[in-house]
Amino acid sequence: MNDDYSDGEVELLDGLHRLHPSAPAADIRERFRARTAAYRPRRTPHRSAVLLALAAMLLLTVALLRSHDRDNHEQETIGLQRQLTAALQNLSAATRLQAINTAKSAPAGDSVVTAALVSALLHDQNANVRVAAAEALAQLAPSRAVRLAAAQGLATERSPFVQVALLDVVRQLQPADRVHIVRQLLAQPDLDADVRDAATQLSTL
Amino acid sequence: MPPFPEPSDRALMHDVQRGDLAALDMLFARHHRRLYSFLARLTGDPDAADDLVQDAFLRLLRFKASFRADGEFIPWLFRIARNLAVDRYHGAEPTSASASDALVAESDGALDVLLRDERQHQLEQALATLPLAQREVLLLHGTEHLSHRDLGAVLGCTEGAARVRVHRALAALRGAWHATTGEPR
Numbered sequence: 001m002n003d004d005y006s007d008g009e010v011e012l013l014d015g016l017h018r019l020h021p022s023a024p025a026a027d028i029r030e031r032f033r034a035r036t037a038a039y040r041p042r043r044t045p046h047r048s049a050v051l052l053a054l055a056a057m058l059l060l061t062v063a064l065l066r067s068h069d070r071d072n073h074e075q076e077t078i079g080l081q082r083q084l085t086a087a088l089q090n091l092s093a094a095t096r097l098q099a100i101n102t103a104k105s106a107p108a109g110d111s112v113v114t115a116a117l118v119s120a121l122l123h124d125q126n127a128n129v130r131v132a133a134a135e136a137l138a139q140l141a142p143s144r145a146v147r148l149a150a151a152q153g154l155a156t157e158r159s160p161f162v163q164v165a166l167l168d169v170v171r172q173l174q175p176a177d178r179v180h181i182v183r184q185l186l187a188q189p190d191l192d193a194d195v196r197d198a199a200t201q202l203s204t205l
Numbered sequence: 206m207p208p209f210p211e212p213s214d215r216a217l218m219h220d221v222q223r224g225d226l227a228a229l230d231m232l233f234a235r236h237h238r239r240l241y242s243f244l245a246r247l248t249g250d251p252d253a254a255d256d257l258v259q260d261a262f263l264r265l266l267r268f269k270a271s272f273r274a275d276g277e278f279i280p281w282l283f284r285i286a287r288n289l290a291v292d293r294y295h296g297a298e299p300t301s302a303s304a305s306d307a308l309v310a311e312s313d314g315a316l317d318v319l320l321r322d323e324r325q326h327q328l329e330q331a332l333a334t335l336p337l338a339q340r341e342v343l344l345l346h347g348t349e350h351l352s353h354r355d356l357g358a359v360l361g362c363t364e365g366a367a368r369v370r371v372h373r374a375l376a377a378l379r380g381a382w383h384a385t386t387g388e389p390r
Binding site: 004005008009012013015016017018019020021022023024025028029031032033035036127128159160161164190192193194197198 | 226229230233234237238239241242245246251254255258259260262263264266267268270271288289292293324325328329332343344346347348350361368372375378379382
Protein backbone atom coordinates (compact mmCIF):
# COMPACT_ATOMS: atom_id res chain seq x y z
CA MET A 1 0.00 0.00 0.00
CA ASN A 2 2.84 2.36 0.86
CA ASP A 3 4.19 2.31 -2.71
CA ASP A 4 1.43 4.74 -3.61
CA TYR A 5 2.55 7.36 -1.13
CA SER A 6 5.27 9.90 -0.51
CA ASP A 7 7.37 9.72 2.68
CA GLY A 8 5.28 12.47 4.27
CA GLU A 9 2.07 10.63 3.51
CA VAL A 10 3.49 7.38 4.85
CA GLU A 11 4.35 9.17 8.10
CA LEU A 12 0.76 10.38 8.44
CA LEU A 13 -0.70 6.98 7.59
CA ASP A 14 1.62 5.38 10.14
CA GLY A 15 0.40 7.86 12.74
CA LEU A 16 -3.22 7.08 11.88
CA HIS A 17 -2.53 3.36 12.13
CA ARG A 18 -1.07 3.80 15.63
CA LEU A 19 -3.98 5.81 17.05
CA HIS A 20 -5.20 4.29 20.29
CA PRO A 21 -8.42 2.37 19.72
CA SER A 22 -11.44 3.64 21.58
CA ALA A 23 -13.41 1.17 23.71
CA PRO A 24 -17.21 1.07 23.88
CA ALA A 25 -19.13 0.74 27.15
CA ALA A 26 -18.77 -2.69 28.75
CA ASP A 27 -22.49 -3.44 28.57
CA ILE A 28 -22.98 -2.59 24.89
CA ARG A 29 -23.30 -6.24 23.86
CA GLU A 30 -25.98 -6.92 26.47
CA ARG A 31 -27.90 -3.83 25.35
CA PHE A 32 -27.62 -4.90 21.74
CA ARG A 33 -28.90 -8.39 22.65
CA ALA A 34 -31.89 -6.80 24.33
CA ARG A 35 -32.63 -4.81 21.19
CA THR A 36 -32.17 -7.90 19.02
CA ALA A 37 -34.60 -9.89 21.15
CA ALA A 38 -37.20 -7.21 20.57
CA TYR A 39 -36.54 -7.25 16.85
CA ARG A 40 -39.31 -8.77 14.81
CA PRO A 41 -38.58 -9.28 11.08
CA ARG A 42 -41.67 -8.12 9.23
CA ARG A 43 -41.46 -10.60 6.39
CA THR A 44 -41.26 -13.79 8.43
CA PRO A 45 -44.60 -15.49 7.66
CA HIS A 46 -45.04 -17.03 11.13
CA ARG A 47 -44.37 -13.80 12.98
CA SER A 48 -46.47 -11.83 10.54
CA ALA A 49 -49.32 -14.23 11.16
CA VAL A 50 -48.96 -13.82 14.92
CA LEU A 51 -48.84 -10.05 14.58
CA LEU A 52 -51.86 -10.09 12.31
CA ALA A 53 -53.76 -12.23 14.80
CA LEU A 54 -52.82 -9.91 17.65
CA ALA A 55 -53.77 -6.87 15.59
CA ALA A 56 -57.09 -8.47 14.70
CA MET A 57 -57.78 -9.23 18.37
CA LEU A 58 -56.86 -5.69 19.31
CA LEU A 59 -59.09 -4.21 16.63
CA LEU A 60 -61.95 -6.49 17.64
CA THR A 61 -61.58 -5.47 21.29
CA VAL A 62 -61.41 -1.81 20.35
CA ALA A 63 -64.41 -2.18 18.08
CA LEU A 64 -66.45 -3.87 20.80
CA LEU A 65 -65.53 -1.28 23.38
CA ARG A 66 -66.17 1.62 21.09
CA SER A 67 -69.43 0.28 19.73
CA HIS A 68 -70.96 1.25 23.10
CA ASP A 69 -70.49 4.89 22.50
CA ARG A 70 -69.98 6.37 19.06
CA ASP A 71 -69.52 9.86 20.42
CA ASN A 72 -66.72 8.70 22.67
CA HIS A 73 -65.13 6.98 19.70
CA GLU A 74 -65.12 10.15 17.65
CA GLN A 75 -63.74 12.12 20.56
CA GLU A 76 -60.94 9.56 21.01
CA THR A 77 -60.07 9.69 17.33
CA ILE A 78 -59.93 13.47 17.38
CA GLY A 79 -57.80 13.29 20.53
CA LEU A 80 -55.40 10.86 18.88
CA GLN A 81 -55.13 13.06 15.81
CA ARG A 82 -54.32 16.08 17.98
CA GLN A 83 -51.78 14.17 20.03
CA LEU A 84 -50.07 12.85 16.91
CA THR A 85 -49.93 16.22 15.18
CA ALA A 86 -48.51 17.84 18.33
CA ALA A 87 -46.01 15.04 19.00
CA LEU A 88 -44.63 15.19 15.46
CA GLN A 89 -43.66 18.81 16.14
CA ASN A 90 -41.65 17.75 19.21
CA LEU A 91 -37.92 18.49 19.15
CA SER A 92 -37.06 15.01 20.39
CA ALA A 93 -36.70 12.42 17.62
CA ALA A 94 -37.53 9.69 20.16
CA THR A 95 -40.87 11.38 20.90
CA ARG A 96 -41.62 11.68 17.20
CA LEU A 97 -40.80 7.98 16.70
CA GLN A 98 -43.10 7.09 19.57
CA ALA A 99 -45.85 9.19 18.02
CA ILE A 100 -45.56 7.32 14.75
CA ASN A 101 -45.80 3.98 16.54
CA THR A 102 -48.93 5.27 18.29
CA ALA A 103 -50.36 6.36 14.95
CA LYS A 104 -50.44 2.73 13.86
CA SER A 105 -53.38 2.23 16.23
CA ALA A 106 -55.40 4.92 14.48
CA PRO A 107 -58.47 3.88 12.50
CA ALA A 108 -57.48 2.60 9.05
CA GLY A 109 -57.80 5.24 6.39
CA ASP A 110 -57.87 8.17 8.80
CA SER A 111 -56.94 11.07 6.53
CA VAL A 112 -55.50 13.26 9.30
CA VAL A 113 -53.18 10.49 10.49
CA THR A 114 -52.15 9.65 6.93
CA ALA A 115 -51.37 13.32 6.26
CA ALA A 116 -49.27 13.51 9.45
CA LEU A 117 -47.31 10.42 8.44
CA VAL A 118 -46.74 11.78 4.93
CA SER A 119 -45.53 15.05 6.39
CA ALA A 120 -43.08 13.20 8.68
CA LEU A 121 -41.89 11.10 5.75
CA LEU A 122 -41.21 14.07 3.52
CA HIS A 123 -40.03 16.69 6.02
CA ASP A 124 -38.64 15.18 9.22
CA GLN A 125 -34.91 15.81 9.61
CA ASN A 126 -34.24 12.49 11.32
CA ALA A 127 -33.83 9.52 8.97
CA ASN A 128 -35.05 7.04 11.59
CA VAL A 129 -38.31 8.98 11.92
CA ARG A 130 -38.70 9.01 8.14
CA VAL A 131 -38.08 5.23 8.04
CA ALA A 132 -40.74 4.71 10.73
CA ALA A 133 -43.18 6.92 8.82
CA ALA A 134 -42.56 4.92 5.64
CA GLU A 135 -43.07 1.66 7.52
CA ALA A 136 -46.34 2.95 8.96
CA LEU A 137 -47.53 4.06 5.51
CA ALA A 138 -46.62 0.65 4.09
CA GLN A 139 -49.21 -0.84 6.44
CA LEU A 140 -51.98 1.41 5.16
CA ALA A 141 -54.19 0.72 2.19
CA PRO A 142 -52.52 2.09 -0.97
CA SER A 143 -54.56 5.28 -1.26
CA ARG A 144 -53.84 8.14 -3.62
CA ALA A 145 -52.11 10.05 -0.80
CA VAL A 146 -49.87 7.09 -0.02
CA ARG A 147 -49.00 6.64 -3.69
CA LEU A 148 -48.10 10.31 -4.12
CA ALA A 149 -46.05 10.27 -0.90
CA ALA A 150 -44.07 7.25 -2.08
CA ALA A 151 -43.37 8.83 -5.46
CA GLN A 152 -42.39 12.20 -4.01
CA GLY A 153 -40.38 10.61 -1.23
CA LEU A 154 -38.32 8.49 -3.62
CA ALA A 155 -37.75 11.48 -5.89
CA THR A 156 -36.21 13.57 -3.09
CA GLU A 157 -34.98 11.15 -0.43
CA ARG A 158 -31.22 10.60 -0.26
CA SER A 159 -30.94 8.19 2.65
CA PRO A 160 -30.64 4.58 1.38
CA PHE A 161 -32.41 3.32 4.52
CA VAL A 162 -35.45 5.49 3.93
CA GLN A 163 -35.40 4.64 0.23
CA VAL A 164 -35.55 0.92 1.01
CA ALA A 165 -38.41 1.51 3.47
CA LEU A 166 -40.22 3.49 0.77
CA LEU A 167 -39.82 0.61 -1.65
CA ASP A 168 -41.93 -1.43 0.78
CA VAL A 169 -44.65 1.19 0.35
CA VAL A 170 -44.30 0.98 -3.42
CA ARG A 171 -44.60 -2.81 -3.20
CA GLN A 172 -48.23 -2.39 -2.07
CA LEU A 173 -49.20 -0.27 -5.10
CA GLN A 174 -50.82 -1.31 -8.36
CA PRO A 175 -48.32 -2.75 -10.89
CA ALA A 176 -48.59 0.25 -13.24
CA ASP A 177 -47.88 2.73 -10.43
CA ARG A 178 -45.14 0.51 -9.08
CA VAL A 179 -43.31 0.24 -12.40
CA HIS A 180 -43.54 3.98 -13.03
CA ILE A 181 -42.12 4.95 -9.63
CA VAL A 182 -39.37 2.34 -9.69
CA ARG A 183 -38.29 3.38 -13.19
CA GLN A 184 -37.90 6.98 -12.03
CA LEU A 185 -35.87 5.83 -9.06
CA LEU A 186 -33.58 3.63 -11.17
CA ALA A 187 -32.91 6.62 -13.44
CA GLN A 188 -31.12 8.40 -10.58
CA PRO A 189 -27.41 8.25 -11.47
CA ASP A 190 -26.05 8.25 -7.90
CA LEU A 191 -28.42 5.67 -6.49
CA ASP A 192 -27.02 3.48 -3.71
CA ALA A 193 -26.12 0.00 -5.00
CA ASP A 194 -28.25 -1.81 -2.39
CA VAL A 195 -31.24 0.39 -3.16
CA ARG A 196 -30.73 -0.23 -6.88
CA ASP A 197 -30.76 -3.99 -6.23
CA ALA A 198 -33.94 -3.76 -4.16
CA ALA A 199 -35.63 -1.56 -6.76
CA THR A 200 -34.60 -3.88 -9.59
CA GLN A 201 -36.05 -6.86 -7.74
CA LEU A 202 -39.27 -4.93 -7.19
CA SER A 203 -39.51 -4.03 -10.86
CA THR A 204 -39.49 -7.73 -11.82
CA LEU A 205 -42.49 -8.61 -9.61
CA MET B 206 -5.66 -26.02 15.73
CA PRO B 207 -9.12 -25.79 17.31
CA PRO B 208 -11.40 -28.79 16.60
CA PHE B 209 -14.02 -26.50 15.08
CA PRO B 210 -12.60 -23.65 13.00
CA GLU B 211 -14.20 -20.26 13.48
CA PRO B 212 -16.80 -19.58 10.78
CA SER B 213 -15.96 -16.77 8.41
CA ASP B 214 -17.85 -13.48 8.48
CA ARG B 215 -19.43 -14.41 5.17
CA ALA B 216 -20.64 -17.78 6.52
CA LEU B 217 -22.10 -16.08 9.59
CA MET B 218 -23.81 -13.50 7.41
CA HIS B 219 -25.38 -16.28 5.37
CA ASP B 220 -26.69 -17.74 8.65
CA VAL B 221 -28.12 -14.31 9.50
CA GLN B 222 -29.86 -14.31 6.13
CA ARG B 223 -31.53 -17.56 7.18
CA GLY B 224 -32.80 -15.84 10.32
CA ASP B 225 -30.13 -17.01 12.79
CA LEU B 226 -29.82 -14.24 15.40
CA ALA B 227 -27.03 -16.12 17.19
CA ALA B 228 -24.89 -15.58 14.09
CA LEU B 229 -25.64 -11.87 14.31
CA ASP B 230 -24.55 -11.90 17.94
CA MET B 231 -21.25 -13.53 16.91
CA LEU B 232 -20.67 -10.91 14.23
CA PHE B 233 -21.41 -8.19 16.78
CA ALA B 234 -18.96 -9.69 19.26
CA ARG B 235 -16.32 -9.91 16.55
CA HIS B 236 -16.57 -6.42 15.08
CA HIS B 237 -18.36 -3.98 17.39
CA ARG B 238 -15.18 -2.65 19.04
CA ARG B 239 -13.57 -1.85 15.73
CA LEU B 240 -16.73 -0.24 14.43
CA TYR B 241 -17.17 1.76 17.64
CA SER B 242 -13.63 3.12 17.43
CA PHE B 243 -14.22 4.24 13.84
CA LEU B 244 -17.56 5.88 14.65
CA ALA B 245 -16.31 7.57 17.82
CA ARG B 246 -13.57 9.29 15.83
CA LEU B 247 -15.81 10.00 12.87
CA THR B 248 -18.53 11.68 14.93
CA GLY B 249 -16.44 12.97 17.83
CA ASP B 250 -19.26 11.78 20.07
CA PRO B 251 -18.85 8.53 22.08
CA ASP B 252 -22.56 8.41 22.98
CA ALA B 253 -23.57 8.77 19.35
CA ALA B 254 -21.06 6.07 18.40
CA ASP B 255 -22.62 3.74 20.98
CA ASP B 256 -26.04 4.20 19.36
CA LEU B 257 -24.72 4.00 15.82
CA VAL B 258 -22.87 0.71 16.38
CA GLN B 259 -26.07 -0.96 17.56
CA ASP B 260 -28.13 0.69 14.83
CA ALA B 261 -25.64 -0.50 12.20
CA PHE B 262 -25.99 -4.14 13.25
CA LEU B 263 -29.79 -3.82 13.33
CA ARG B 264 -29.65 -2.31 9.83
CA LEU B 265 -27.57 -5.29 8.86
CA LEU B 266 -30.62 -7.41 9.70
CA ARG B 267 -32.86 -5.20 7.59
CA PHE B 268 -30.45 -5.23 4.65
CA LYS B 269 -29.50 -8.89 5.02
CA ALA B 270 -31.06 -9.80 1.69
CA SER B 271 -28.76 -7.39 -0.13
CA PHE B 272 -25.58 -9.10 1.09
CA ARG B 273 -24.28 -11.03 -1.89
CA ALA B 274 -23.10 -14.62 -1.65
CA ASP B 275 -19.62 -13.58 -2.79
CA GLY B 276 -19.68 -10.23 -0.96
CA GLU B 277 -17.04 -8.86 1.38
CA PHE B 278 -18.48 -8.40 4.85
CA ILE B 279 -16.24 -5.69 6.35
CA PRO B 280 -16.67 -3.06 3.58
CA TRP B 281 -20.41 -3.77 3.61
CA LEU B 282 -20.63 -3.30 7.39
CA PHE B 283 -18.59 -0.10 7.33
CA ARG B 284 -20.72 1.19 4.49
CA ILE B 285 -23.89 0.70 6.54
CA ALA B 286 -22.29 2.36 9.58
CA ARG B 287 -20.93 5.24 7.54
CA ASN B 288 -24.32 5.87 5.90
CA LEU B 289 -25.98 5.88 9.31
CA ALA B 290 -23.51 8.47 10.60
CA VAL B 291 -23.99 10.66 7.52
CA ASP B 292 -27.77 10.37 7.93
CA ARG B 293 -27.58 11.28 11.59
CA TYR B 294 -25.74 14.51 11.00
CA HIS B 295 -27.59 15.30 7.79
CA GLY B 296 -25.36 18.16 6.70
CA ALA B 297 -24.52 19.37 10.21
CA GLU B 298 -20.86 18.55 10.69
CA PRO B 299 -19.93 16.90 13.97
CA THR B 300 -16.93 18.95 15.09
CA SER B 301 -16.52 18.05 18.74
CA ALA B 302 -13.05 16.83 19.61
CA SER B 303 -14.20 15.40 22.94
CA ALA B 304 -13.87 11.84 21.73
CA SER B 305 -10.40 12.51 20.42
CA ASP B 306 -9.40 13.93 23.76
CA ALA B 307 -10.79 10.88 25.49
CA LEU B 308 -8.94 8.53 23.19
CA VAL B 309 -5.45 9.63 24.13
CA ALA B 310 -3.95 7.16 26.55
CA GLU B 311 -2.22 8.29 29.72
CA SER B 312 1.54 8.50 29.46
CA ASP B 313 3.56 6.18 31.70
CA GLY B 314 6.14 8.92 32.24
CA ALA B 315 8.89 7.79 29.89
CA LEU B 316 10.06 10.66 27.67
CA ASP B 317 9.77 8.79 24.38
CA VAL B 318 6.29 7.61 25.23
CA LEU B 319 5.40 11.16 26.26
CA LEU B 320 6.64 12.53 22.94
CA ARG B 321 4.90 9.85 20.95
CA ASP B 322 1.66 10.42 22.80
CA GLU B 323 1.99 14.16 22.23
CA ARG B 324 2.32 13.58 18.50
CA GLN B 325 -0.63 11.21 18.55
CA HIS B 326 -2.66 13.78 20.45
CA GLN B 327 -1.78 16.46 17.88
CA LEU B 328 -2.72 14.10 15.06
CA GLU B 329 -6.07 13.39 16.77
CA GLN B 330 -6.69 17.11 17.11
CA ALA B 331 -5.80 17.77 13.48
CA LEU B 332 -8.03 14.89 12.34
CA ALA B 333 -10.96 16.27 14.36
CA THR B 334 -10.76 19.59 12.51
CA LEU B 335 -11.28 18.01 9.07
CA PRO B 336 -14.70 17.75 7.39
CA LEU B 337 -16.48 14.44 7.92
CA ALA B 338 -15.93 13.42 4.28
CA GLN B 339 -12.15 13.64 4.67
CA ARG B 340 -12.12 12.19 8.17
CA GLU B 341 -13.95 9.06 7.06
CA VAL B 342 -11.51 8.49 4.21
CA LEU B 343 -8.51 8.72 6.56
CA LEU B 344 -10.07 6.55 9.26
CA LEU B 345 -11.17 3.83 6.86
CA HIS B 346 -7.92 3.69 4.91
CA GLY B 347 -5.32 4.80 7.48
CA THR B 348 -6.71 3.45 10.73
CA GLU B 349 -8.89 0.54 9.58
CA HIS B 350 -6.57 -0.40 6.71
CA LEU B 351 -9.26 -0.83 4.09
CA SER B 352 -7.77 -1.14 0.63
CA HIS B 353 -8.57 1.45 -2.04
CA ARG B 354 -10.96 -1.06 -3.59
CA ASP B 355 -12.81 -1.65 -0.32
CA LEU B 356 -12.78 2.06 0.45
CA GLY B 357 -14.44 2.68 -2.91
CA ALA B 358 -17.07 0.05 -2.02
CA VAL B 359 -17.81 1.82 1.26
CA LEU B 360 -17.98 5.29 -0.27
CA GLY B 361 -19.77 4.23 -3.43
CA CYS B 362 -17.03 5.32 -5.83
CA THR B 363 -14.40 3.68 -8.01
CA GLU B 364 -11.05 2.44 -6.72
CA GLY B 365 -9.30 5.25 -8.59
CA ALA B 366 -11.57 7.90 -7.11
CA ALA B 367 -10.98 6.46 -3.65
CA ARG B 368 -7.22 6.72 -4.22
CA VAL B 369 -7.58 10.39 -5.17
CA ARG B 370 -9.72 11.07 -2.09
CA VAL B 371 -7.05 9.56 0.15
CA HIS B 372 -4.32 11.77 -1.31
CA ARG B 373 -6.49 14.88 -0.91
CA ALA B 374 -7.47 13.97 2.64
CA LEU B 375 -3.83 13.35 3.55
CA ALA B 376 -2.89 16.77 2.17
CA ALA B 377 -5.66 18.33 4.27
CA LEU B 378 -4.52 16.41 7.33
CA ARG B 379 -0.95 17.57 6.84
CA GLY B 380 -2.13 21.18 6.68
CA ALA B 381 -4.28 20.78 9.77
CA TRP B 382 -1.46 19.06 11.64
CA HIS B 383 0.98 21.87 10.90
CA ALA B 384 -1.66 24.37 12.01
CA THR B 385 -2.09 22.41 15.25
CA THR B 386 1.60 22.14 16.04
CA GLY B 387 2.51 25.60 14.73
CA GLU B 388 5.32 24.11 12.64
CA PRO B 389 6.05 25.51 9.16
CA ARG B 390 4.90 23.33 6.26
